[in-house]
Amino acid sequence: MDSKQSPTTNRVGFPQTSSPHPQILPPLPLNLLPGMLPITQYNQFYNFSRMAPMITPPFLPVPAIFNMQTNLMAMQAMTSQLNATSQSGFPTNIPMVPFPEAMKTMSSFQIDTILSTGQQDPANQNHKKENRIKKPLNAFMLYLKDNRKTISGENGYSEMTSFEINKELGRRWRELSNEEKQKYFEMAKIEKEQHKEKYPEWSAKDNINPNKPKKYNPAQKVGKMCRAQLGEENKSKWCQYCLRRQKCIVSRILSEISQTHNEKTAGETSNDSTENSSSSKTTPSDSSPNQVSITLQSQSGSLTNSEKEGGPEID
DNA sequence: GAGCCTTTGAAGAAT
DNA sequence: ATTCTTCAAAGGCTC
Known part of the structure; x- marks a missing residue:
């Protein structure tokens, strides 16, 4: 019983055997x-x-x-x-x-x-x-985690791939009332506080992969963003990217236009180098169909708003 | 095995 | 102050 005192047991309570192991x-x-x-x-x-x-x-x-x-x-x-x-x-x-x-x-x-x-x-x-120490989950991530299994159990969603489920949950998140969202923001706040408590020295930059080439290109900053142009009072007119504080859709398109224009003018040295709107208008559809040109159609309302009110400036 | 896709929010770098 | 990128989760898919 008493492993400490029994002569037949060792310090961890195992019986001493004659076999030398x-x-x-x-x-x-x-x-x-x-x-x-x-x-x-x-x-x-x-x-x-x-x-x-x-x-x-x-x-x-x-x-x-x-x-x-x-x-x-x-x-x-x-x-x-x-x-x-x-x-x-x-x-x-x-x-x-x-x-x-x-x-x-x-x-x-x-x-x-x-x-x-x-x-x-x-x-x-x-x-x-x-x-490595991962980032604390934000409110939306907590919502995703919370609802992924639920949605995959629903009729018609069981066959969905992960990114299709995320799309659907993104849509549902936007439709969520502020009260419902608040629950997840609270959870995210707690998660963040716990994270900070456990890892006071940790910073989000610790998780940046130094080997990953940076995508940020200052040359892409070709015009005023619709957010900056319209101001806080016209927030409802911002494109979804400005609302998310991401690269503005206007900027995305303009950088494409600029890029394609440069390519064209490089090949047509005899042409006048002045900027013309015709190339700008055709470029998004001329270029390979990427997310920008696809989003352009869905964002036409926002774009129209921003263009109507002065339009983006091109340097 | 790494990276992509897809979503929103947060952090931090860059301007 | 503003703009932009990256990374958190998930899992199927491609290379």
């Missing part, structure tokens, strides 16, 4: 310590995902140092001990697994990531995406 014992005490969890699964290939219900949210991650390969031997030893004692009644020295400090510093989304990617040892992942 001390190396099968775990390097650290695995039971009867604060912050440790009992193994309730009588399975020597104990699956850590089964631990999830044992650990109270929000922090239930798998320890970074807990590697199933290196601990399997210890697990087997513990399981055999458990089986032996359980034959004569309820075991008093149930093997425990550590609930490491590392787990307590992880946020729910990291935990999700680890559990969903199996029992990989993060130390072996060589700083892959899964290993």
Whole structure:
């Protein structure tokens, strides 16, 4: 019973055997310590995902140092001990697994990531995406997460691909009342606060991939954006991109026009170099049908508004 | 295995 | 102050 004092047991409560295999014992005490969890699964290939219900949210991650390969031997030893004692009644020295400090510093989304990617040892992942501290989810992301499964269960949506579901949920999000949205903004706020608490040093720029070439091209800034042109009082007339504080649709089209115009004029050196509106008008449809030209049609209302009120300036 | 697609919001860089 | 890019989630798809 008392593992500390029995001459036939070692410091971790395992019976001493005459066979010389001390190396099968775990390097650290695995039971009867604060912050440790009992193994309730009588399975020597104990699956850590089964631990999830044992650990109270929000922090239930798998320890970074807990590697199933290196601990399997210890697990087997513990399981055999458990089986032996359980034959004569309820075991008093149930093997425990550590609930490491590392787990307590992880946020729910990291935990999700680890559990969903199996029992990989993060130390072996060589700083892959899964290993870094991720951004806290914003309100819309929380909404997506919350409703993806619901929508995929609805009639007609089960066959939808992920991006089709996102499109639909994006549409539903826009139709959501402010009150309904507020719920998710609150959740996002909490998520953000928890994230900041856990990772005070973390910054969104930490997650920027330095190897990814930057798309930002100042030369694309060819005219005033409809947002800047119309002002806050005419917010209803902004294009959807300005509303989202993204690259304005006007800017998108103008940069295409500018690009194509430059290509044309480069090939037609004899032509007058002055800007003309004819090339501008034809370019979007002349160029390959991309998102910009497609969006142009759907955004014609917004564009008309901005063009009616002075139109974009081209330098 | 990496990257794309698709959505909105937030952060931060660039101007 | 404004504009723009990137990244968060999901999973099927392509290379």
